[in-house]
Amino acid sequence: MALPSSAEKIWFNGKLIPFADAKVHVLSHAIHYGSSVFEGVRAYNTPDKGTCIFRLDDHTKRLFDSAKIYRMTIPYTHEQLNQAQKDVVVQNGFKSAYLRPAAFYGEIGLGLAVPFNTEADVLVAAMEWGAYLGEEALENGVDAGISSWNRLAANTMPTGAKAGGNYLSSQLISMEARRHGYGEGIALDVNGYVSEGAGENLFVIRDNVVTTTPVTAAILPGITRDTIITLLRDMGYEVREQNIPREALYLADEVLMCGTAAEVTPVRSVDGINVGDGKRGPITKKVQDAFFGLFNGTTEDKWGWLTPVK
Ligand code: PMP
Numbered sequence: 001m002a003l004p005s006s007a008e009k010i011w012f013n014g015k016l017i018p019f020a021d022a023k024v025h026v027l028s029h030a031i032h033y034g035s036s037v038f039e040g041v042r043a044y045n046t047p048d049k050g051t052c053i054f055r056l057d058d059h060t061k062r063l064f065d066s067a068k069i070y071r072m073t074i075p076y077t078h079e080q081l082n083q084a085q086k087d088v089v090v091q092n093g094f095k096s097a098y099l100r101p102a103a104f105y106g107e108i109g110l111g112l113a114v115p116f117n118t119e120a121d122v123l124v125a126a127m128e129w130g131a132y133l134g135e136e137a138l139e140n141g142v143d144a145g146i147s148s149w150n151r152l153a154a155n156t157m158p159t160g161a162k163a164g165g166n167y168l169s170s171q172l173i174s175m176e177a178r179r180h181g182y183g184e185g186i187a188l189d190v191n192g193y194v195s196e197g198a199g200e201n202l203f204v205i206r207d208n209v210v211t212t213t214p215v216t217a218a219i220l221p222g223i224t225r226d227t228i229i230t231l232l233r234d235m236g237y238e239v240r241e242q243n244i245p246r247e248a249l250y251l252a253d254e255v256l257m258c259g260t261a262a263e264v265t266p267v268r269s270v271d272g273i274n275v276g277d278g279k280r281g282p283i284t285k286k287v288q289d290a291f292f293g294l295f296n297g298t299t300e301d302k303w304g305w306l307t308p309v310k
Pocket of ligand 1: 170196197198200221222223225259260
C-alpha cells in the first residue's frame with residue numbers, strides 16, 4: 001500500500017498521523033456503497049509566494065457542497081479543512097503536491113441506509129503527482145475517443161457532486177477508451193450532447209469562439225473549467241456555455257481538456273479524426289501559458305486564487 005510519492009503523514013479526523021496508520025474497517029459503508037465525497041486539489045511552487053494551494057477556498061466549498069447534497073455532516077469548519085490542506089503539504093515537506101481531501105462514512109454499515117447518526121470521517125492526503133495525462137500530452141495533445149457509456153442522467157445521480165460513486169461512470173469511460181488505444185475517453189450525456197472527459201471538462205474552439213459544455217450536460221462543474229473561462233474572457237475571447245453536438249468535436253479548430261489532475265491538455269484527435277491539423281492550437285497554447293503562468297509568476301493572480309501554505 002503506497003502512495004505514488006513519499007508522503008509520510010495524512011490528516012485524518014483532525015490529526016496528522018503516520019501514513020500507515022490511516023485505516024478503515026473492511027465493512028465500512030463507504031467501501032460497500034460508495035458513500036464518499038472528495039476533492040482533488042493542487043499546490044504549486046511559485047517564485048514569489050512559495051508553495052501555494054490553487055483555489056483552495058473553491059475546492060473546500062465544493063467539498064461541503066457535495067456533502068450537503070448527500071446530507072452528510074462534515075464535523076469540521078471550512079477554515080479547519082483549509083488549514084488541514086496547508087498542514088499536510090508543509091508537514092510532508094512538499095513544494096508541490098496533489099491533495100486529496102475526502103469525507104466518507106467509515107462506520108460499519110451493511111444496511112443500504114446511510115448511518116444517519118454518524119458524522120463523516122474526514123481525511124486530507126497529499127502526494128507528489130505529475131501530469132495526469134502525461135507530460136508529453138501537455139504539448140502534443142491526447143487522442144480521445146467517444147465512449148459508448150453515457151454520463152449519468154440528471155435524475156439518477158447528481159454529477160454536480162464530486163462523490164466517490166460517480167467515479168464508476170468515469171472508470172467505465174476511461175477503461176473503454178484505453179482498451180481502444182485512446183489516451184482518454186469523452187462521454188456524451190443521455191441526450192446525446194457532449195458531456196465531459198472521464199475526469200476533465202472540455203472546451204471546443206472554432207473560428208476564435210470558445211464553447212464549453214453547460215452544467216446541464218451532466219458535467220462536474222470544474223474549478224479548472226471556471227479558471228479557463230475566466231482567463232480566456234480576460235484575454236478578450238468570447239466563451240459560450242452551451243450544448244455541443246458530437247460532430248463539433250470533429251470540426252473544431254482546437255479541443256482542450258482541463259481539470260485539476262489533467263491541468264490544461266490539448267486534444268489532438270477524436271475518434272481518430274484530427275482536431276484541426278492534429279497539433280496543439282494557438283488558443284490552447286495561450287491559455288495553457290496563462291494557466292501555468294499563475295504558478296511560474298508570468299500571469300498576475302488578479303483573482304486571489306493562490307493561497308500560500310505558510
Ligand atoms: N469532471 C470530472 C468528472 C472530474 O473528475 C474532474 C476532476 N475533478 C473535472 C471534471 C474537473 O474538475 P476540476 O477542474 O475542479 O478538477
